[in-house]
Amino acid sequence: MKHVYLAPSRRLGISLGVSPIPFKTCSYSCVYCQLGRTTCKTVKRREFFSTKEILKEVEVALKRLSARPDHITFVGEGEPTLASNIGQLIEKIKEMTDISIAVITNGSLLFNEDVSSELMDADIVIPSLDAASEEVFRRINRPHPSLKIDRVIEGIEDFSRQFDGQLYVEVMLVKGYNDGSEVEKIGEVLKRIKPDGVYLMSPIRPPCEKVEPSERIEEVSKLLKAFNVITPESGEFHPEIYSSAEEALKSVLARHxxxxxxxxxxxxxxxxxxxxxxxxxxxxxxxxxxxxxxxxx
Ligand code: SF4
Structure with a gap:
């Protein structure tokens, strides 16, 4: 399985992950990324893998699974909205099953009308927002040079206004990067976005670069009225979608x-x-x- 993998998620219970993009193709290169530095930093969308190829894997995984996943989640080894066929994939998966569809995105491309309209059919969208100022944005997310934080925020705000599904914003709190005065600024932006909830995270799996979880997580959690998601994910694995231990390990470990x-x-x-x-x-x-x-x- 190249595009589909299964793992318990800290946010979404048992989730069938769908990755429509190649490894480390992203518009950011976050300091806390578990996959290491981005090797293909881009904002150019394209169809990296055919819709047919990805749908085939989703279909096979759903047949092999002994339990119904809570969600089918677009996520991946980079930024899933860079895949220009994400809208088509959401539409076709909805025809295949009534399992709820979630998209975990860094939110950087939501200002793009094609991206925002393609995500409208998802049930849950989780953009991230780790900064509200340009300076912290550049330090923590190391974005593609064409991206500016004001435009990214505007895109998330506009999307939130139009989206009928559930929108949760994920904030990764990293010691020395965004856990100081930036927190209040992020709080102000969140008031404008009006999400259904805020997931406050701190790196709990080993990142590739030397970053540390923030000690202010409890305090910031109250300030942002966030769900405090710092515990390791729980839930069972369902390795039955794979044919061998090696395949299962390679598939999941490629993501985290x-x-x-x-x-x-x-x-x-x-x-x-x-x-x-x-x-x-x-x-x-x-x-x-x-x-x-x-x-x-
Ligand atoms: S947005 Fe996600 S995949 Fe991209 S660099 Fe950041 S953590 Fe890694």
């Missing part, structure tokens, strides 16, 4: 690191030996837990 117990769950399911981990993964310690991520080549 996994805690040790999650890796063991996958190995147990396929009755696979722990030795397969040596060739494809590396162990890292972060915030008191052991994680596995894909071995860098």
């Amino acid at each position: 690191p996994l805690r040790e117990e999650q890796v063991l769950e996958i190995l147990n399911y396929f009755k696979a030996e722990k030795t397969i981990l040596d060739s494809i993964t590396e162990r890292v310690s972060f915030a008191g837990s052991t994680y596995y991520r894909l071995r860098s080549t």
